[in-house]
Amino acid sequence: MNVSDIVTPRIEIDLGKIAHNAKTLNKLYGSKGISITGVTKVVCGNPKIADVLVKSGISILADSRIDNIRKMRKAGIQAQFILQRTPIPSQTELVVRYTDVSLNTELSVIKGLSRSAVKQGITHKIILMVELGDLREGLLPSDLENTVKEIIILKGIEFVGVGTNLACFGGIEPDEEKMEYLSTIVKNIEEKFGLTLEFVSGGNSANYSWFISTKDIGKINNLRLGESIFLGCETLYRKHIPNLFTDAFTLITEVIESKIKPSVPYGNVHQDAFGNTPKFQDRGQIRRAILGVGLQDVLVSGLTPMLDIDILGASSDHIIVDAKQIELNVGNGVSFNLNYGALLSSMTSPYVIKKYK
Ligand SMILES: *Cc1c(COP(=O)(O)O)cnc(C)c1O
Numbered sequence: 001m002n003v004s005d006i007v008t009p010r011i012e013i014d015l016g017k018i019a020h021n022a023k024t025l026n027k028l029y030g031s032k033g034i035s036i037t038g039v040t041k042v043v044c045g046n047p048k049i050a051d052v053l054v055k056s057g058i059s060i061l062a063d064s065r066i067d068n069i070r071k072m073r074k075a076g077i078q079a080q081f082i083l084q085r086t087p088i089p090s091q092t093e094l095v096v097r098y099t100d101v102s103l104n105t106e107l108s109v110i111k112g113l114s115r116s117a118v119k120q121g122i123t124h125k126i127i128l129m130v131e132l133g134d135l136r137e138g139l140l141p142s143d144l145e146n147t148v149k150e151i152i153i154l155k156g157i158e159f160v161g162v163g164t165n166l167a168c169f170g171g172i173e174p175d176e177e178k179m180e181y182l183s184t185i186v187k188n189i190e191e192k193f194g195l196t197l198e199f200v201s202g203g204n205s206a207n208y209s210w211f212i213s214t215k216d217i218g219k220i221n222n223l224r225l226g227e228s229i230f231l232g233c234e235t236l237y238r239k240h241i242p243n244l245f246t247d248a249f250t251l252i253t254e255v256i257e258s259k260i261k262p263s264v265p266y267g268n269v270h271q272d273a274f275g276n277t278p279k280f281q282d283r284g285q286i287r288r289a290i291l292g293v294g295l296q297d298v299l300v301s302g303l304t305p306m307l308d309i310d311i312l313g314a315s316s317d318h319i320i321v322d323a324k325q326i327e328l329n330v331g332n333g334v335s336f337n338l339n340y341g342a343l344l345s346s347m348t349s350p351y352v353i354k355k356y357k
Contacts, residue, residue, distance in 0.1 A: 003353075008254040008333065009293040010353035011346050015052050017248035021229050022056035024243055032217050037062045037082060037201070039226030042344045044068055047075035048356055053229070054079050062224055066094045073098060084224060086129070086137050092116040096156075101125040101199075103163060105137050110151050117156030126151060127161035127199050130185060132178050136169035141185055148189055161199025161222075162186050167206030173236060174203045174210050183218030208234035208241060227340050235340075249343055250306075251298060251336040251352070253319070255328050257290040263312075263322070273315050280312075287323040291334055294318050297349045302342030306335045 004010060026036050037060040038053040040046070045068025050061055054077060061077070063069050064085035073081065083102040087095045092112040095102055097120060104110050104126050117124040128147060131138025139147055144162070152159050164182055166174040179202055186200050202220035203210075205228035211217070227235050232244035240246055263283035272278050289309075294300070300314040310322040321334070328334065338346065346352045 004355045007353055008252050009297050009346075009351065010252050010355050011338075012250045012252060012355045012357060013046075013049065014245070014248045014250075014357055015048065016357075017245035018049060018230065019052050019056045021232055021244045021248065022053050022058055025225060025229060025241075026057045029211065029223060032211070033221060034202075034211070034217060035060065035222050037084075037222060037224040038229060039063070039084065039204070039224050040068060040072070041065065041084075042226050042230060042340060043347050045071045046347065046354070047072050047077060050075070050077045050079070060222075066091060066098050070094075070098050082127075082224075087113065093119075096120055096122060096124040099124075101127060101160065103127050103129050103137070105129050105139050107147055107150055110157060111154065114154040114157045123156055123158050125158045125160040125198075127163050127201060128159070130162060130164050130182065132164045132166060132172070132181065134166040134168055134170040134172040136165060138164060141181075144185060144189065145192065148193060152193065159195070159197075161197045161201060162189065163199065163201030163222075163224075164203060165224075166203055167235060168204070174207045176210060176214060179207075179210055179214065179220055180218055183220065186219045205233070205235040209236060230343065231338075231340065238339075247337060249338050251293075251303065251338055251342070251346055253291040253293040253334050253336070255289045255330050255332045255334060256292040256318075257288075258323070258328050258330055258332075259288060260285055261288045262286075263288075278313065283322065287326075287328065288312070289321050289323045289328040289334075291319040291321065292317070293352075297346060297351050298338070299341040299345040302339040302345070303336040304339075306337060309334070 036058050038058040039062050041064045043049045045063050050072045061079040062082035062084040069081045081099045083099040086105050087102050087109050093116045096116045113124050129138045166172045199222050200219045201222040204224050207223050232246035263286045264280045294314050294317040296316045307326050312320045
């Protein structure tokens with residue numbers, strides 16, 4: 001037997017379920033003429049997963065980190081690669097070397113990309129991101145026209161699209177009004193400069209409700225999807241999207257201690273390992289199980305146990321649970337569903353074994 005089949009903590013990755021989700025979303029959005037960019041950052045640009053996305057019909061992949069994109073390219077993944085965090089100014093050489101397109105909001109950075117592209121004898125494509133209220137990245141709409149004017153004359157740069165990102169920092173809904181506004185902005189730019197933009201990228205997994213309810217997608221022709229492909233949900237309400245799997249990823253952990261103990265620590269209470277002063281609910285004597293996994297492996301607050309047990313807390317290397325009515329013994333496996341933060345952290349942690357099925 002393979003070590004990765006038995007050793008914990010491990011994350012089990014069901015490539016078939018990811019393929020199903022990717023194909024289903026591709027068909028759904030494609031039915032109204034919207035292409036999908038597969039966002040790989042939550043799985044750290046994992047090449048096995050990227051390969052599944054490409055084989056499921058997604059030919060554009062985006063990641064926020066050059067390292068992840070370089071990894072996918074090295075593994076021979078054939079896709080158009082987008083850097084979807086505005087470039088770090090000191091990385092422009094790497095950006096143009098390893099990515100085809102980047103999302104941008106700063107003229108000085110685009111000028112840096114232009115210099116790097118000229119030096120490398122290549123053309124780098126630019127999507128300008130527009131601020132529509134979420135207040136993370138984006139040019140103010142009133143600055144867009146002037147920026148376009150400046151970048152279309154730059155050497156080594158091709159202006160290929162406009163995009164926006166909502167529901168990430170400010171939790172702002174990509175509703176009909178915002179999407180119509182984006183379409184209007186794009187129409188103006190296209191008319192003014194006599195262009196047809198390849199990308200009008202209207203958002204992310206939070207755009208699902210808009211997409212389902214809208215009668216007219218306007219100029220929007222692309223969405224950048226991560227969470228809905230991997231976890232099968234939209235992200236405004238975290239509602240399950242029909243016909244998608246929500247359990248493509250499972251975290252498997254193992255009981256390393258199991259004893260009947262009090263539910264409230266005894267002695268003088270001071271700070272815990274993370275500087276908090278903990279409070280505990282008195283549940284009397286309980287079966288406390290310790291799992292051999294902790295905050296260095298996964299964002300514990302993003303885990304949901306698949307058994308009827310309660311997570312009481314965690315330290316760097318332990319999760320402590322109230323096993324309630326479950327007879328949890330040393331060596332037993334305990335499985336969890338993961339939310340986005342838990343998935344991101346466990347895919348990032350070198351201590352969590354990745355097992356594919
Ligand atoms: C992370 C990210 C996405 C993907 O978001 P999901 O909610 O995972 O679909 C899309 N666009 C940008 C700019 C992002 O940073």
